[in-house]
Amino acid sequence: MSKISGLFARRGYNIDSLTVGETEDPHISRMTIVVKDDESIVEQINKQLNKLIDVIKIIELSEQRSVFRELALIKISLNQSNRSVITETVNIFRGNIIDVDNKSIIVEVTGSNDKITAFIELVKPYGIKEMVRTGLTALERGNSK
Numbered sequence: 001m002s003k004i005s006g007l008f009a010r011r012g013y014n015i016d017s018l019t020v021g022e023t024e025d026p027h028i029s030r031m032t033i034v035v036k037d038d039e040s041i042v043e044q045i046n047k048q049l050n051k052l053i054d055v056i057k058i059i060e061l062s063e064q065r066s067v068f069r070e071l072a073l074i075k076i077s078l079n080q081s082n083r084s085v086i087t088e089t090v091n092i093f094r095g096n097i098i099d100v101d102n103k104s105i106i107v108e109v110t111g112s113n114d115k116i117t118a119f120i121e122l123v124k125p126y127g128i129k130e131m132v133r134t135g136l137t138a139l140e141r142g143n144s145k
Contacts (some may be wrong), residue, residue: 007052014037015034016036069109072132074109086123097105
């Protein structure tokens with residue numbers, strides 16, 4: 001990961017989102033790197049990444065042929081007056097309540113960046129105590145292997 005992030009830093013490329021995790025093969029990690037730039041920059045990034053010895057394969061995922069998701073955990077201030085409206089909002093967004101105590105609720109929301117941002121905007125007036133977002137991860141649809 002340090003080689004890849006160093007490559008981006010040396011070339012002045014911006015990483016919008018980076019997620020890394022184990023794959024179906026425990027000896028291989030998958031990196032999902034989101035870069036919002038023009039075609040020529042993306043092509044240069046692909047060429048540079050292909051030169052790295054540890055890189056097995058690069059796949060450029062299109063929005064039409066892929067499934068993209070992000071995960072957010074959000075701790076929201078909770079009291080008797082807002083408990084039901086927050087719970088209702090979580091249900092509308094098909095989120096999950098992960099933890100509750102007298103003063104806060106932790107919610108898990110997965111989906112597109114827009115969906116998570118919309119949820120955050122709706123619950124922001126109740127007081128977001130803490131929040132973490134994973135960044136985008138994706139898989140190509142169909143039989144890609």
